[in-house]
Structures are given as C-alpha cells and as structure tokens.
Ligand SMILES: Nc1ncnc2c1ncn2[C@@H]1O[C@H](COP(=O)(O)OP(=O)(O)OP(=O)(O)O)[C@@H](O)[C@H]1O
C-alpha cells in the first residue's frame with residue numbers, strides 16, 4: 136500500500152526525520168510509538184503533505200504513485216487520511232457543510248456523482264449509526280469549542296465519511312476517557328477491512344488492546360529504531376524507552 | 388476665492404432655515420441653531436485631526452450636493468426582513484404610504500420624527516439631540532442643523548414589540564445629500580429588535596449623513612442590525628449614540644457592503660450598573676472602498692460588560708480603519724471588556740489601520756483586546772486540503788466562515804438568513 140524509503144525531512148531548517156523506512160501492506164495495522172519530540176507527528180504531516188515540512192531525501196510510494204509529487208488534496212482524494220493530533224478549528228463553517236464539501240471533492244476526483252444535501256444526510260446518518268454516535272456536533276462550526284475528546288471523535292467521523300484506504304491516526308487516543316477510547320477504537324475496528332491499512336501513532340498500550348496491531352515500531356530521534364509484533368508494545372509499557380536507547384548506543 | 392465645502396453647507400443652511408423648515412417648533416429651531424454654531428466652529432475635519440488621521444473627507448466635497456431630491460420618486464421595496472414591521476424613509480422623510488405598521492402592539496409608537504416633535508414635544512425633546520450634541524463631530528452637527536424628519540420609535544415600559552421593526556432608507560438620488568435621523572427609546576424592561584437598512588442605486592453618487600440615538604433604559608433589551616448597502620460611488624457618514632441604563636442589554640451587528648467612503652462613529656455609554664453592550668461588525672470591501680469605524684465604549688458604572696468584534700475581508704485596493712476606544716471610568720470597577728478586530732486581506736494592495744485605545748481609570752477591571760491582519764491561517768488551509776478540498780475552495784470556505792461567523796450571531800431570523808445568503812454569494816460561490 137505504502138512504501139517509505141530513507142525519508143529525511145526538515146522543519147524550519149532542522150532535520151527531524153533522519154531516514155525512515157517503513158512498508159505497510161493492505162489490511163495491516165502498524166503502531167508507531169516513541170518518545171515526545173521524536174518525529175511521529177512530523178512523519179504523519181509529511182505523509183499528508185504539509186508544506187512547512189521539507190523533504191530532503193528519500194521516497195514515498197503509495198499504490199505505485201510518488202506521493203511527494205502530489206498536492207495534499209490529491210493525496211486525500213487518492214485515499215490517504217490523517218487524523219490530526221491537534222485538530223484545527225474552522226470558524227463559521229458547520230461540521231455538516233465541511234464534511235459534505237470534503238466527501239464531494241473526493242467523489243468528484245473519483246468520477247462519482249456528488250451528493251446533494253439529502254443524499255449526504257442519508258450517508259452521514261448511516262455512518263453515524265454505524266459507529267454509534269449522534270448528530271449533536273453536526274451543526275456546530277468545525278471543532279470550535281469542542282472538548283478535546285469531541286475533536287478526536289470528529290476526526291474519526293471524518294474518516295468514516297471519507298472512507299480512506301490508508302488512515303494515519305496521530306494520537307487519536309490521547310485525551311480520551313476510557314469509554315470514549317473504547318468507542319473510538321470500535322469505530323476504527325468497524326472501518327477495518329482486508330483492503331485498507333492503518334498507521335496508529337500512540338503513546339499507550341491501552342489503545343492497542345482494542346485495536347490489535349500487526350506490527351509495532353519505535354521511532355526515536357527521527358528513525359525507526361526497533362520493530363516487532365504487538366508484544367513489543369507491552370514491553371515498552373513495562374520498560375519505557377531507555378533500554379532501546381541503550382541497545383542502540385551499544386550497537387553503534 | 389471659491390467657496391469652501393463648509394461655506395456651501397452654511398449657505399444651504401440659511402436657505403433651508405428661511406424656507407419650509409421654518410414651520411418647526413421653537414425648540415427644534417434652537418437645536419438647529421446650536422448645531423450650526425458648532426459646525427461653524429469646527430468646519431470639516433482634515434487628516435491633521437487625530438480622529439481623522441486615516442480618512443480624508445476631501446473627495447466627498449469635490450462636487451456639491453443638493454439638499455432635496457424629487458418629491459415623488461419611485462420606491463423600490465428593498466426590505467430585507469420578510470416578517471418585520473416596515474418603515475420607509477424616502478428623501479430623509481418618513482413615508483407613511485410605504486410603511487406597514489398595522490398590528491403594532493399597544494405601547495409601541497413608530498412615527499415620523501417631525502410629527503412626533505410636534506405632537507409629543509415633551510417626550511421627544513427629552514431625548515432628541517441630547518447625546519449627539521455632546522461629543523459629536525462635524526457630520527452629526529450637520530445632521531442636527533438640517534434636522535427635519537426621520538423616525539421615532541418608542542416602546543413603553545415592559546412592552547415587547549414581538550416582531551422586528553425594519554427601517555428602510557431608500558436610495559438617495561444622484562448628487563443629493565440626505566440627513567435621516569432616528570430616535571429610539573426603549574423604556575424600562577421593554578424589548579425591541581430594530582433593523583436599519585440603507586440601500587443605494589449602483590453607480591449613483593450622493594451623501595447620506597445619518598444620526599441614530601438609542602436610549603436603552605433600565606432592564607430593557609434592544610437588538611440592532613444595521614446593514615449598509617449604499618452605492619459604491621456614494622458617501623456614508625454616520626453617528627450612532629447608544630445610552631444604556633442599569634441592567635440593560637444592547638446588541639448590535641453592523642454589516643458594511645457598500646459606499647465608496649464611509650465613516651461611522653459609534654458610542655456606547657454604559658451608564659448604569661450591570662449593563663451589557665455587544666457590538667459585532669463585518670465589512671466586505673473591494674475596489675477603492677474606504678471604511679472607517681470609530682467606536683467608543685464608555686464604561687461609566689461598575690459591573691458592566693462590553694464585547695466588540697469586528698471582522699473585515701478586504702480585496703482590491705480597499706482600506707479599512709478601525710479605532711476602538713475603551714474608556715473605563717474611575718467608578719467602573721469590575722468592568723469586563725473584550726475587543727477584537729480581525730482582517731483577512733485577499734489582495735496585496737488592500738490596507739488596514741487598526742488601533743485599539745484603552746483608557747482605564749479603575750483598578751479592578753478585565754480588558755482584553757487584539758487585532759489580526761493578514762492572509763488566512765495556513766494550518767487551516769492545510770487542514771481542509773487534507774480532507775480533499777482544493778486549495779482555492781479551502782481559501783474561499785475559510786473566508787466565508789470568517790465573515791459569516793459575525794452574521795450567525797444575529798438574533799433576527801429573517802435578517803440573519805438573508806445576510807447569510809448575501810455573504811455566501813459574495814465570498815463562497817462567486818470570488
Ligand atoms: N514548525 C516547527 N518549527 C520548529 N520545530 C518544530 C516544528 N514542528 C516540529 N518541530 C520539532 O520537531 C520535533 C519533532 O516533533 P513531532 O511533533 O514530530 O514529535 P512527536 O514525535 O509527534 O512528539 P509527541 O509525542 O510529543 O507528539 C520536535 O522537537 C519539535 O519541536
């Protein structure tokens with residue numbers, strides 16, 4: 136699905152990603168963990184196409200296409216979705232209006248008929264039902280005045296409506312209470328198929344008991360320094376990151 | 388030597404006073420005479436006056452204006468609220484035949500200001516000109532000097548009007564100056580929603596010089612929606628004076644779409660404990676439009692709240708000026724005051740001069756203010772793009788959202804819906 140090779144990226148002139156290699160196949164769930172400031176969100180933003188991040192080396196191939204050559208909206212239309220660690224507030228635009236504009240852009244790109252208001256409301260209703268949420272946030276401006284948990288839920292709703300092939304969830308579990316975490320995890324699981332893939336950035340093993348990853352990677356100082364199965368997450372939970380850093384130092 | 392603009396207006400005043408205007412009651416004549424004296428002293432402001440630093444009135448007076456237009460002009464029904472009581476002001480005069488006031492509840496008076504001055508002199512003289520006389524400018528003096536007619540709205544104590552009252556100021560003829568006057572009194576615990584709707588014929592050059600005085604007495608609640616859609620070749624000068632008594636609420640939304648040069652001086656005097664005043668504004672400018680808002684929120688008493696949010700979207704070579712003075716007097720402890728002026732510039736030649744001015748003489752107060760200026764927030768643009776929305780559309784949506792945020796807070800349904808559509812057509816669809 137996506138193949139990242141030797142990816143280097145700068146922010147404001149400082150190199151943050153220092154050679155990332157990662158391959159995600161259809162149907163797989165990969166978890167990325169790692170200390171604060173190690174570059175996880177930077178990786179996510181680079182994949183989404185944020186113009187402030189400058190790629191200096193390496194390649195990203197998605198379904199055979201060069202992602203780095205694509206505009207952010209093109210990536211979205213081709214099925215890449217990023218749930219932001221810090222979702223942005225959009226003044227004056229209702230959530231429903233925003234979602235419809237988004238899904239119609241994607242449909243147009245895919246050569247499908249755009250939804251009119253009524254069709255869209257049906258689709259929205261169906262998605263909301265599927266993930267067991269109500270429509271209370273629909274007529275409010277996007278993320279404005281939403282609680283931390285509501286913002287995260289809103290990201291998942293957008294994902295449900297846009298139905299991406301590759302979803303990158305950047306700490307969607309942070310700031311959620313236990314019940315909210317469960318509903319978000321259930322929502323993600325419901326949207327999982329054998330054809331789509333998920334990259335979960337998280338600090339907590341807890342999310343991974345609800346969404347079982349096929350692989351766990353540790354990102355430290357701009358590189359993936361360790362990869363393993365889901366048991367790696369348990370080990371990290373028990374031991375922290377220091378032992379990996381020590382291992383690395385020994386290896387150098 | 389050629390006559391100055393001020394001299395022309397003085398001559399016009401003398402003709403006006405010696406003609407038909409002479410039928411007015413003595414106290415009105417005195418009000419005019421006092422005003423013309425003030426005008427004679429000040430003349431028109433220049434950019435050397437601190438308050439007019441960014442706005443030159445010189446272009447307004449390059450050509451003369453006649454004092455009256457044709458008496459039997461055609462009237463275009465440009466009312467914006469389908470549900471409101473209707474008042475039409477044509478040539479600065481209250482037009483009964485084009486007004487729809489059947490069903491006004493008892494205790495609500497809406498009538499010609501000229502008639503009211505004659506039939507209720509005690510009541511009208513208690514309020515008229517009282518605010519504008521003090522702290523006004525050359526234009527509000529002229530308004531009083533040429534005072535003839537306008538609209539008088541009076542809501543008796545405890546009465547709720549029920550439906551909004553919309554005043555439509557019909558298009559002014561080419562080359563004419565008009566001085567429409569509005570006096571609003573909401574007695575204790577009265578409730579009123581008011582719309583001031585100024586329209587013009589596109590391409591027509593004229594000067595509309597307005598003064599509205601609004602008295603919100605103890606416990607009363609007034610919402611005002613003021614929509615300025617003058618011709619983009621016209622001039623609009625305005626003074627709005629609001630005086631609020633104890634525990635009253637006043638909430639205004641200004642929307643500016645029209646005029647070539649506009650200057651609006653707006654003052655709230657929070658003159659009783661616990662009064663709350665809100666001012667929201669949206670101006671959408673392009674071409675060579677120049678719009679200057681000069682606001683004063685005067686906290687004279689303790690425990691009052693004021694909120695002021697002005698948003699502007701500027702394209703072309705347009706120029707917006709905002710001067711926001713907040714005065715907190717010595718007695719006004721526990722004042723809570725917020726102010727913001729945010730501007731989105733869509734073109735590199737558009738310009739904004741925004742200056743907050745805080746004058747605080749009390750010590751236990753909370754005042755926040757801020758101004759922003761620039762293109763759209765790039766993180767917001769990216770966020771929309773990551774949802775598949777094209778960059779052009781993302782910018783359009785954000786600009787629309789920024790503008791419509793002000794409109795969405797309007798409590799008068801018919802006006803909110805129409806304006807929402809207007810802003811949508813302007814910012815979201817077209818561009
Ligand atoms: N715009 C920026 N300007 C300067 N430095 C930046 C900018 N954005 C990110 N950085 C730096 O890049 C580094 C990596 O940040 P990133 O957000 O990718 O970390 P993270 O792994 O997601 O951390 P966390 O777990 O706290 O979310 C940090 O040191 C951060 O300060």
Ligand SMILES: [Mg+2]
Nearest residue numbers: 175176177220
């Ligand atoms: Mg992060």
